[in-house]
Amino acid sequence: MKLAYWMYTGPAHIGTLRIASSFKNVHAIMHAPLGDDYFNVMRSMLEREREYTPVTTSVVDRNVLARGSQEKVIDNITRKDKEEKPDLIILTPTCTSSILQEDLQNFVERASIDSVADVLLADVNHYRVTELQAADKTLYQIVKFYIDKNAKTKNLELKKTKIPSINLIGISTLGFHNNHDTRELKKLFSNLGININCIFPQGAKVKDLRNLPIAWFNILPYREIGILTSKFLKREFEVSSITMLPMGNIEFNKFILKISNFLTFKNEINFILNFINKNTRKLLNLNWIKRELKSNQNRKKAIIFGSSNHVATLAKMLSKEIGIEIILCGTYCKSDSQWFREQVQNYCNEILITEDHTVIGNQISKLKPDVIFGTQMERHIGKRLNIPCGVISSPIHIQNFPLGYKPMVGYEGAKYLMDLIYNTLNLKNKKNTFSLFKEKITIT
Amino acid sequence: MSQLEKSSLTFQCETGNYHTFCPISCVAWLYQKIEDSFFLVIGTKTCGYFLQNSMGVMIFAEPRYAMAELEESDISAQLNDYEELKRLCLQIKNDRNPSVIVFIGTCTTEIIKMDLEGIAPKLEVEVGIPIVVARANGLDYAFTQGEDTVLASLIQRCPTEFIEKKEKTQTFFSNLNLFTKNKENLESEKNLKSLPLILFGSLPELIANQLQLELENQNIKIAGWLPTKTYLELPTIEEGYYVCGVNPFLSRTATNLIRRRKCKLISAPFPIGPDGTRAWIEKICSIFNIEPNGLEERENNIWKSLESYLPLVKGKSVFFMGDNLLELSLARFLIRCGMIVPEIGIPYLDKRYQEAEINLLEETCKKMNVPLPLIIEKPDNYAQLKRIEKYRPDLVITGMANANPLEARGINTKWSVEFTFAQIHGFTNARDILELVTRSLRRKNYVQSFCEKELVE
Numbered sequence: 001m002k003l004a005y006w007m008y009t010g011p012a013h014i015g016t017l018r019i020a021s022s023f024k025n026v027h028a029i030m031h032a033p034l035g036d037d038y039f040n041v042m043r044s045m046l047e048r049e050r051e052y053t054p055v056t057t058s059v060v061d062r063n064v065l066a067r068g069s070q071e072k073v074i075d076n077i078t079r080k081d082k083e084e085k086p087d088l089i090i091l092t093p094t095c096t097s098s099i100l101q102e103d104l105q106n107f108v109e110r111a112s113i114d115s116v117a118d119v120l121l122a123d124v125n126h127y128r129v130t131e132l133q134a135a136d137k138t139l140y141q142i143v144k145f146y147i148d149k150n151a152k153t154k155n156l157e158l159k160k161t162k163i164p165s166i167n168l169i170g171i172s173t174l175g176f177h178n179n180h181d182t183r184e185l186k187k188l189f190s191n192l193g194i195n196i197n198c199i200f201p202q203g204a205k206v207k208d209l210r211n212l213p214i215a216w217f218n219i220l221p222y223r224e225i226g227i228l229t230s231k232f233l234k235r236e237f238e239v240s241s242i243t244m245l246p247m248g249n250i251e252f253n254k255f256i257l258k259i260s261n262f263l264t265f266k267n268e269i270n271f272i273l274n275f276i277n278k279n280t281r282k283l284l285n286l287n288w289i290k291r292e293l294k295s296n297q298n299r300k301k302a303i304i305f306g307s308s309n310h311v312a313t314l315a316k317m318l319s320k321e322i323g324i325e326i327i328l329c330g331t332y333c334k335s336d337s338q339w340f341r342e343q344v345q346n347y348c349n350e351i352l353i354t355e356d357h358t359v360i361g362n363q364i365s366k367l368k369p370d371v372i373f374g375t376q377m378e379r380h381i382g383k384r385l386n387i388p389c390g391v392i393s394s395p396i397h398i399q400n401f402p403l404g405y406k407p408m409v410g411y412e413g414a415k416y417l418m419d420l421i422y423n424t425l426n427l428k429n430k431k432n433t434f435s436l437f438k439e440k441i442t443i444t
Numbered sequence: 445m446s447q448l449e450k451s452s453l454t455f456q457c458e459t460g461n462y463h464t465f466c467p468i469s470c471v472a473w474l475y476q477k478i479e480d481s482f483f484l485v486i487g488t489k490t491c492g493y494f495l496q497n498s499m500g501v502m503i504f505a506e507p508r509y510a511m512a513e514l515e516e517s518d519i520s521a522q523l524n525d526y527e528e529l530k531r532l533c534l535q536i537k538n539d540r541n542p543s544v545i546v547f548i549g550t551c552t553t554e555i556i557k558m559d560l561e562g563i564a565p566k567l568e569v570e571v572g573i574p575i576v577v578a579r580a581n582g583l584d585y586a587f588t589q590g591e592d593t594v595l596a597s598l599i600q601r602c603p604t605e606f607i608e609k610k611e612k613t614q615t616f617f618s619n620l621n622l623f624t625k626n627k628e629n630l631e632s633e634k635n636l637k638s639l640p641l642i643l644f645g646s647l648p649e650l651i652a653n654q655l656q657l658e659l660e661n662q663n664i665k666i667a668g669w670l671p672t673k674t675y676l677e678l679p680t681i682e683e684g685y686y687v688c689g690v691n692p693f694l695s696r697t698a699t700n701l702i703r704r705r706k707c708k709l710i711s712a713p714f715p716i717g718p719d720g721t722r723a724w725i726e727k728i729c730s731i732f733n734i735e736p737n738g739l740e741e742r743e744n745n746i747w748k749s750l751e752s753y754l755p756l757v758k759g760k761s762v763f764f765m766g767d768n769l770l771e772l773s774l775a776r777f778l779i780r781c782g783m784i785v786p787e788i789g790i791p792y793l794d795k796r797y798q799e800a801e802i803n804l805l806e807e808t809c810k811k812m813n814v815p816l817p818l819i820i821e822k823p824d825n826y827a828q829l830k831r832i833e834k835y836r837p838d839l840v841i842t843g844m845a846n847a848n849p850l851e852a853r854g855i856n857t858k859w860s861v862e863f864t865f866a867q868i869h870g871f872t873n874a875r876d877i878l879e880l881v882t883r884s885l886r887r888k889n890y891v892q893s894f895c896e897k898e899l900v901e
């Protein structure tokens with residue numbers, strides 16, 4: 001047992017539901033008590049979703065406890081099959097079903113006899129994996145299922161496209177700035193003359209998955225979701241992936257160079273190199289921010305905390321591009337800690353891997369950075385200690401679903417980040433000037 | 445229209461596949477109400493995730509609640525529950541020093557049959573803090589029923605004799621005596637002898653005071669309220685006392701008061717809306733043979749003050765999907781305001797505890813000459829959405845999961861959870877209910893007039 005007030009990642013079933021509800025025409029049925037469908041509320045509120053969230057519950061109540069689910073789960077699956085006519089139904093276990101130890105796989109097999117939809121049991125264990133790991137796993141499970149299924153019926157498309165093309169993997173519902181990032185990446189690929197073969201899970205249909213092998217390569221902006229899938233595609237079809245978050249100028253240019261490696265024709269590569277030159281020069285304008293920050297005093301100290309992906313990339317950006325000293329860099333993605341360490345060790349003084357918000361809170365109050373980049377939790381820690389904080393990673397909050405266009409990746413993303421960094425750093429200065437005149441002005 | 449001829453209400457039961465909050469959410473308002481308490485929710489990440497997200501910014505304000513998160517080793521009984529809980533309780537005692545720790549049992553503790561009721565008394569002695577156990581889990585209850593389970597458990601901690609209470613106060617908090625004495629002096633000045641009447645249900649201090657004042661205007665002074673502002677002040681409950689609820693979801697609490705403490709339940713409609721408030725007071729008066737004084741006038745004045753709202757709702761239809769058990773009382777009030785209610789969904793209906801409310805609902809329908817609503821216990825949201833599509837009501841009162849999608853389909857909605865947290869009790873707060881109900885109606889009017897204007901100009 002452990003005393004917990006706050007969690008950086010949700011329970012496993014949230015990950016599965018995020019994947020299921022990202023696809024089009026996929027329905028998830030949770031095996032859970034009444035009240036565990038809070039996911040629907042979050043999706044509806046945070047994404048301001050116009051459609052009903054395709055998640056229902058096969059309710060576990062006293063009767064189920066006493067006599068088992070019996071036909072209930074199967075009935076619920078076949079009922080949804082008739083009502084919604086989904087392509088796929090995913091039975092989603094929760095913490096409750098994990099200890100009931102019913103043979104859900106058996107239910108799935110029996111239900112799939114009577115239903116038109118395919119039926120899968122999400123293979124995630126509540127006590128072993130987090131939301132992100134579960135999402136990764138579920139995505140892989142679905143992709144593998146449809147690749148295998150189409151291979152059997154010889155419906156798999158294998159011939160590469162004529163024009164260079166990519167799959168964009170890991171875009172999902174309730175992901176941090178996912179929709180904006182996707183738009184930015186789409187724009188980029190269309191500028192580069194690269195076709196997008198399939199974006200998934202967000203907005204994809206399961207029948208599109210049979211086309212995955214025809215792409216030249218995969219793009220994985222968020223390493224938390226999609227790694228298993230990308231490995232699978234590599235193993236089966238030799239489709240390689242670029243797994244990186246193209247955030248910040250340097251990383252983004254690297255990203256584009258990597259893309260050029262996948263292309264075959266000289267003129268395409270030249271086009272890309274020109275593209276980089278042109279855009280980088282445009283961005284050099286942003287140097288004023290650096291100059292201003294530098295002139296402003298000695299080197300600013302920052303603490304960064306969040307998902308491994310966003311933190312590692314931002315750490316490089318702050319340190320290499322802006323010259324901020326990173327005194328501590330941390331993540332709550334324990335399962336990804338090795339990769340994380342390798343990425344950041346040269347850019348920060350200290351590395352912290354923890355899921356406990358009090359640990360990072362204590363570090364912040366001990367090290368007293370000039371600025372924090374973190375999650376909602378760090379924002380509140382910052383508020384308490386009067387240290388400005390920019391939010392750069394989930395856990396998410398309604399404020400992190402801006403209506404305006406705010407990508408984190410690509411050139412637009414670099415601009416947004418510069419704004420964010422500059423404003424966050426200057427918040428404190430302004431505060432101080434204000435407080436010269438009046439005691440209590442708080443800027444939030 | 446055929447329903448018009450029906451003489452009594454129709455009750456149906458569906459599949460129970462509906463959205464509602466888990467009852468552990470009650471900690472969010474109860475820890476604020478009982479100021480010296482600490483709530484420990486013994487459950488999994490699922491429970492924690494729900495609380496963290498549903499509490500919003502409250503979570504950052506160091507709330508007096510925490511999760512005792514069960515790990516795999518707890519489930520497989522490799523760790524000793526007693527020792528684990530003791531460790532956490534001592535930590536809580538150290539950090540917060542509360543007067544009571546409330547253990548909230550969850551689905552997981554039910555399934556693995558963790559004997560919280562057995563552990564608590566032993567721990568209580570060892571840790572030196574009272575420990576109350578409430579099983580507010582999603583297997584058995586919905587949303588507001590969580591409060592019901594907590595209050596039902598608190599009953600056994602209410603002292604029986606005044607002396608006992610005094611002693612308790614002295615040992616736990618000797619300097620509190622000063623304060624209590626002052627208060628007693630103050631109260632005796634008012635020269636009202638309290639009647640053997642206990643009210644139950646957690647309301648914000650302000651609202652509780654307002655209701656108490658309404659009763660005092662009828663020369664009724666209550667002996668106590670469950671829960672109180674602090675655990676140490678829990679009211680004395682004697683055998684033969686009368687008890688009366690202020691909220692419709694407190695049937696277990698009522699049952700426990702009757703069975704365990706041999707109290708007599710005053711079955712009254714709930715003080716929601718001016719009609720409900722008046723009926724509630726009148727019923728209490730009738731028990732103590734007091735002639736109600738000026739109530740009719742008071743009610744009429746309130747209705748008059750609502751005049752600007754009533755035209756907005758008159759003749760409009762409102763559909764309750766059902767998720768917090770306030771539905772019957774709200775529907776009754778809205779019908780009295782002139783609305784039409786085709787369907788009232790409700791998670792659970794205790795016909796005995798809500799008897800007076802059901803009767804008033806029926807009377808109100810007859811008085812207003814509108815069809816009787818269909819009451820659906822354990823509704824099926826999917827079927828309800830089909831009915832909503834067909835009926836197209838002017839307003840749907842529903843949870844947040846369905847609100848945005850319904851709005852996108854051109855149907856006005858109001859989040860049901862707001863009624864749980866808004867101040868809706870008593871004469872003076874009727875306005876707040878209508879404020880909530882008309883908000884989206886007004887928005888729609890505004891947007892429509894705006895669009896039309898645009899088109900014309």
Ligand code: SF4
Binds near residue numbers: 550581
């Ligand atoms: S329904 Fe059960 S498992 Fe889910 S949050 Fe409530 S108590 Fe926890």
